[in-house]
Amino acid sequence: MLGSATPHRHLEVAVDRHESLTVSVVKAAQLLGVSRALAYELVARGDLPSLRLGRRVVIPRRALEALVEGAEARQWSA
Secondary structure (H helix, E strand, O other): OHHHHHHHHHHHHHHHHHOOOEEEHHHHHHHHOOOHHHHHHHHHHOOOOOEEEOOEEEEEHHHHHHHHHHHHHHHHHO
């Protein structure tokens, strides 16, 4: 049965490679469960790291993950 786990691992890696490295501010808001306006406010305050690509503002996926992980760590330590 060990061989059956391998295809799933490869599938997960393949899916990860096709995900964008960044998301729009609107998509970040959806992922975080906050309003679009709050997401843009967080970007403006510097609380949500962002990149400007031309006229477009995007959020690195790793920044979202770090934000959530940091919030979880603070919640569990309180």
